[in-house]
Amino acid sequence: MRRLLLALALGTALPASAQTPAQAALDRLAGTMGYRFAILDNRLTPCPAGVAACFRSEITLTIPADLPPAVAAPELRFGFVSRIVGIDSEDFDWRLVNGDLNVLTLKPGRRLEPGKTYRIGIIGLGRYLSRAHGMPNAHLVVAGAAPRVIAATRTRIDPDTGLETLPFVAPMTDEAKLAPVSAEDRTRWLTPPRAYARYAERGAATAPDVVVLPKPVSAVRGTGAITDLTGGIRVIASGIAPGDLRAALAALPYAKGRGVPLAITRKASLKPEGYRLTIGDGRIAIDAADAAGARHALRSLAQQAAQERGRLRPLTIEDAPRYAFRGLHIDLARNFHSRAEVEKLIEQMAAYKLNKLHLHLGDDEGWRMQIRALPELTDVGAYRCFDATETTCLQPQLGADPDRRAATNGYLSQADYLTILAAAKARGIEVIPSFDMPGHSRAAIRAMEVRHRRLQAAGDRAGAERYRLVEPGDTTAYRSIQNYDDNTLNVCIEGTYRFLDTVLDKMAALHAKAGMPLKTYHIGADETAGAWSRSPACRTMMAARKLEPKQLSAYFIERVSAGLAKRGISAAGWSDGMGHTDPAAMPARVQSNIWSGVHTGAIAEAHGQANRGWDIVLSVPDLAYFDMPYAPDPDEGGYDWASRGVDPLQVFGFMPGNLPANGALIPDNLARPTPVADPIPLAQGRAIAGLQAQLWSETLRTDAQVDYMLFPRLLSLAERAWSAAPWEPAYVPGATYALGDARVDRGVLLSEWRGFAGRVGVALGQLDRAGVAYRLAPPGARITAGRLEALSEFPGTTIEYRAGAGAGAWQRYTGPVAVSGPVELRTRSSDGRRPGRSVTVRPGDE
Structure with missing residues (x-):
């Protein structure tokens, strides 16, 4: 039994000699059944009642002809990051477990039939615009056996590009059904001919003499x-x-x-x-x-x-720099990334003069920092595996590999963190740790519940209650934006504050040991669900303090900020939560990261909170969410809720000193020329403190993907954080800007871009030598009158092509060449060692 439980926790197979018949049968089924996921329609009508927008997708299961009878009625568990609003199947029922973990079960009396193909229609909320959103590692569960991942749903690494692929996700090729998600949505996929037009309009890069990046004054x-x-x-x-x-x-x-x-x-x-x-x-x-x-x-x-x-x-x-705060945020919580990757990024930050490293170490899906006083945080909270009781680990989320040894599992030991601090200190980079609270805290909550049960069983009732983060009598029902119903700390019980005090004191001690005092702590404080309305402790506290439920999150932030101030630590947090606080109840020094978009509230938040005298760090997705895709293309990774495409030019062109002016360059998320107003003018003497790039890791499972999503965009952000843009007009309070506004000189922008692109071309070679797997943008290409023409985004990379699609030898593109039929193209790194993702262009494409 111990070996079975261990295998379940590790997600590994038992030796053949130790397997039960049920286990052997499940292993065979999981290893041989077919699994395919496809997006069929992003313009589905009608949607289920009460749903404004929806899409249709489909899971196809192919059952082997030699299906063992012992596993003819398994549960199928799978990740689905959109909220499911209905399914279409004669054979299967569906239920949500939590977060993005969903279950398909056979209807009463049904069993899988050998050799049969099942198609399960799934209706999801909103739109589904990228293959990268497909969650891998779907798994089967049957009684009497350890769960098994369906082999067909595992990720692969492309041997040429080194990037992760999802072989079970069907190609998305029908732009008419999958791209224009509404009559008002003007987004078009960045096809090779459209990319060619884009690169041609920007012009050829200027060969640099002085290559320093960011550009000196x-x-x-x-x-x-x-x-x-x-x-x-x-x-x-x-x-x-x-x-x-x-x-x-x-x-x-x-x-x-x-x-x-x-x-x-x-x-x-x-x-x-x-x-x-x-x-x-x-x-x-x-x-x-x-x-x-x-x-x-x-x-x-x-x-x-x-x-x-x-x-x-x-x-x-x-x-000298324009802004004192020039930051990079890395999410290690959703999917863990290695200490070596963090160290590599620290060196690149120093090379390009970034000076703040924001480490996101705790969220719903994982706790990634060793706190020896609370071992369950990492013993349980740092791992996802097959344990429905969540006693040894968390249940799989975001398509996590359930093997405890998987790269996406794990944490930073204290020794790891000290190594990171030492590397940052040597390069003058401040490390800002964050464990998101009071929402986004499921990993901590589940881990502390394991601690509670352990000490309760040992008879230590006081110890069990000391760090408990939930109140047993709280019957509040809620769903967070990520679909969790149990991810929010109770802000009205003292265990929450004892827990946070212990974590803060241990983190501060590590910083002190490294000779790098903890100056800033990021509370998080974003996206707090509607919790606590039925908490007895909160009802008592609200009555005593004359508070309403909507004020409880602000109470938490104010209390934690005051505790930080007593320690000599500045409080930071995301702008939505910070904006709900009473400025009079906050310390004098506060940092707010603005994460609304240019068209969805960033200007009002940034100016309003700057007017409070706070340090405003622009983290807006139009500039700095590098988990957004580079381009509107279903084969590009990243979420797209905030932007369909954040490419290096958009980041380079950003005007942080005049936020409304960005409406002249950036359309809204549906590619519409929506004007940007200045509803809360910036008071005289107030200004932006700096910029921060964000990389959230929901869909990033490898370190190579981290490199891909960050670079070369991070070079653009480094430039804007360091140097003022000559196309940025002086800020005029109350001004409104529409797309194409002549007050923002696009000609100057493109002239400066060409010089920047030349310097990036040099920097790519430096990144090659540093082992950074930056994105190689697919070439822009068109076929005109039987001749192939191609352009690359940056100099220093070469273009390769071959006739047909997937056949023939690659040839180096040196200029227009006669072709017939489709042509496949790709870009190769400046050192020649690594190709990028290939694209195909055909005569008549647009």
Whole structure:
């Protein structure tokens, strides 16, 4: 029995000799049955009663001819990230477990028939626009056997691109049914001919002389002799500790201790993080405002030296950042990503002068940080496996691989976190941890319930109650936006605050141990469901404090923020929750991350909360949600609830100092030219504090996918966080901008883009050398009069083509070429080692 339970928890097979007949039969069925998921119609009418928009999808099951009788009536459990509003099947019933985990069961008296194909129609809420939303690892459950993943639903890694694929998800090719989701939706798929037109309109990249990215405030070439670094450099630092420069100096691949003198001097007269880099007369001088400025100068030097192969012509750069906050948010909670990936990203952040790392470590689907005082948080909350009781792990969500050893399972040990802190400290990057609360907290809640049961069974009733996060008498019924009915902490019981205090104190202690004090903690505070209305503790507290239910979330944020302030830690949170608080009840220093879209409230939130005197960090999806797809294309990954496509130009063109002006460049999410107003003008003297890129990981199961979704978009965000855009008009309170507004000069934008694209082309080679698997955009291509024409998004990458689709040898594209019939194309990385996703263009395509 112990071996069976262990196999169930690990999601592994028992040895053949230990298998029961039921287990052997289930293993055979799971390994041989066919499974196919397809989206059939995004314009389905009519929808079920009360549903405004819906789509039709279908699961096809093919039962093997030698179906074992012992498993003829299994449960089929599968992930489905849209809310299901109905199914169409003569054979199966459906029910929701929780979150995105759903179950199909055979109707009473029905059994699977050998050799039969079953088609189950599934009606989902909203629209389904990407194959990447298909959740893998559907599994079968029968009594007397450990559940098994259906082999056909497992992910694969493409041997050429290194990217994850979902072989069980049918292609989405019918644009008429699958793309125009309503009469008002003007979104069109980015087909190869449309991509060609897009790239042609932007123009060819400009070959760069100074390749530094982000672009310096000033870069002037001088005259004189070459400064040759290939023989080594001799560092002389004054006023800046050598340890603060070690990581930046390591980015210069030249021997240290001899050769060209490199003098680094602190100059208090420069702007914070500013520097002056002077190359000439056989020497290099860096004047820096502080250690951060010196590091930035060294990173600029490293980029330029790599381009000039260590033989530098005279150059003077004067530089300082526009914004003090230049951040990257990484979600490790939904799907875990490795410490090595985080360390790699920290180095890339430093290379491109980003300085805030927001680590999202706790959410509904996982708790990813070791807290030794509360071991269940990671023993249980860091894993998803086959345990319906959720005693050893959480149930699978988001198509998780139930094997406890899967890469998407796991957590950061304290040693891992200290390593991350050390890497960040060496590069001047502040680490901002976050465990989202009071919503998005299911992993913590379930883990603390296991702790409660363990201590209760041991007779330690007080200990059992100490960190309990739910109230047994609370009968409130709710569903979060992610479809959970049990993911919200009770904000009216003291166990919640004891729990958070313990977590905060342990995190602060780790930061102190690393010599990197915890300065900012991100509460989360977003998307709190309608919980607590039937909580006895909340009714008592509301009566005592004269509060209404809608004020309870704000009470939690205010109380936690006050506790942080007493520790000398600044409170941060997402703008929806933070905006509900009473400013008078909040500390003086507050950070709010604005995550509404340009067309859905970002301007009002950003200006209104900036007017409170808070630090406003723009995290808007139109600029910075890098889990959104790059383009409206069903083969591009990422969610699309906020944007159908956030490509590098859209990020590069963003105007953070004049938010309404972005209406001149960005249509709404249905590709309509909706004007953007300024309903709450920014008060005089108030401003934006900075920008932060977000990468949520619901559909990202591999580290390579992280790289793909971040790069090269993150380079665009680094540019905008550092440098002001010359096409950004001065902010005028109350102004409204419509798409194409002449006050935003698109000609200037595209001219600057061409220079930026040239620098990105150089940076891609640097990313190759760093092992970053950045996205290779499919080529734009058209066939005109029998001739193939193709363009790539960035220089430095090559285009390859072959006749037909999936046949023949790849050839390098060097210019227009005569073709007949369809042509398959792809882009290859600058180092030649890695191809991107291929596309096919046919004569007559548009």
